[in-house]
Amino acid sequence: MSVIVASPVTGIVVGLEGVSDPVFASAMVGPGTAVDPAREPGEVCAPVSGVLRKLKPHAFIIVTGEGHGVLVHLGIDTVHLDGDGFTLLATEGDEVLAGAPIVSWDPGSVAARGFSPICPVIALDATDDLLANRFNAGAVDVGDPLFSWN
Amino acid sequence: MEPDSAAGAGGVPGAAKALAIIEGLGGAANILEIEPCITRLRTEVRDGTLVSEAALKSAGAHGVSRRGTIVQVIVGPEADVLAQDIEDQLG
Numbered sequence: 001m002s003v004i005v006a007s008p009v010t011g012i013v014v015g016l017e018g019v020s021d022p023v024f025a026s027a028m029v030g031p032g033t034a035v036d037p038a039r040e041p042g043e044v045c046a047p048v049s050g051v052l053r054k055l056k057p058h059a060f061i062i063v064t065g066e067g068h069g070v071l072v073h074l075g076i077d078t079v080h081l082d083g084d085g086f087t088l089l090a091t092e093g094d095e096v097l098a099g100a101p102i103v104s105w106d107p108g109s110v111a112a113r114g115f116s117p118i119c120p121v122i123a124l125d126a127t128d129d130l131l132a133n134r135f136n137a138g139a140v141d142v143g144d145p146l147f148s149w150n
Numbered sequence: 151m152e153p154d155s156a157a158g159a160g161g162v163p164g165a166a167k168a169l170a171i172i173e174g175l176g177g178a179a180n181i182l183e184i185e186p187c188i189t190r191l192r193t194e195v196r197d198g199t200l201v202s203e204a205a206l207k208s209a210g211a212h213g214v215s216r217r218g219t220i221v222q223v224i225v226g227p228e229a230d231v232l233a234q235d236i237e238d239q240l241g
Contacts, residue, residue, distance in 0.1 A: 022215055023189075023190065023213065023215055023222065023224050026213070028212045028213040028215075028224045029189045029190075029212060029224060029226060053227070054188055054227060054230070056187075056188055059187075059188040060188075061188065061227055069227060071188065071189065071227070073188070079187050079192075124189075124226065124227055125226060
C-alpha cells in the first residue's frame with residue numbers, strides 16, 4: 001500500500017538538489033524532496049500518520065504502520081542552534097496523525113541567524129524507484145502531497 | 151522498530167559495528183568528539199588522514215562527509231544508539 005507524504009510546511013518545493021548539505025542533496029539517507037518554508041512563524045506538521053520515533057528540536061522521524069520512516073529536517077545544520085527558537089509540540093513515542101503540529105519555529109529567524117531553513121523530507125532507506133507522483137517544484141501549503149511511497 | 155540494537159543493514163551487531171566505526175575513524179586515540187545527530191555521527195578527529203571512508207562504509211555507513219578534521223558518518227536513524235555503543239567502547 002502506498003503512503004502519501006505531505007508537506008510539513010507551507011513554502012516552495014525546491015527538491016533535494018536545492019539543499020546545501022551534500023548528505024541530503026545526494027540522497028545518502030534516502031530519496032525525497034525539500035521545501036523552502038515561508039519566512040513567518042509557524043508549525044512544522046507530521047507529513048504522515050504514525051509513531052513519532054525520534055524528536056529533536058531540529059528534526060523528527062515518523063514511522064508509519066507499514067514501517068516507512070519519514071524524516072523531516074528543520075533547516076540545514078540547525079543542530080548548532082541547540083533548540084533555541086524551536087518549541088516541541090509533541091513527545092517522542094506519540095502516535096500522531098498526518099497534519100498534527102510537531103514543532104513550532106520561525107524560519108525567518110533561523111535564516112537571520114545564518115542558517116538555511118530549508119526542510120528536507122526524506123523517505124528513509126527507500127530507493128528512488130519507490131517514490132511516485134512527485135511534486136518537484138512550486139508553491140505548496142502544509143498538508144499538500146509531496147510524493148507517494150510505494 | 152524498537153531501536154534496541156544498532157545492528158543495521160550490514161547485519162553487523164551493535165558492538166562490532168561500533169568497533170568497526172572506531173577503526174574507520176582512525177582508532178580510539180584519533181577520536182576527539184563524537185555526537186549523534188538524527189541520521190549521522192558528527193565527529194571530530196585529530197588526524198583526518200587516518201580516516202578510511204572504505205572502512206566506514208564496510209562498517210555499514212551510507213556515506214561519509216568530511217571537512218578537515220570534522221567527519222560526518224552517515225548511518226541512518228540508528229545514530230543515537232550507535233553513538234552510545236561507540237561511547238561505551240571508548241570508555
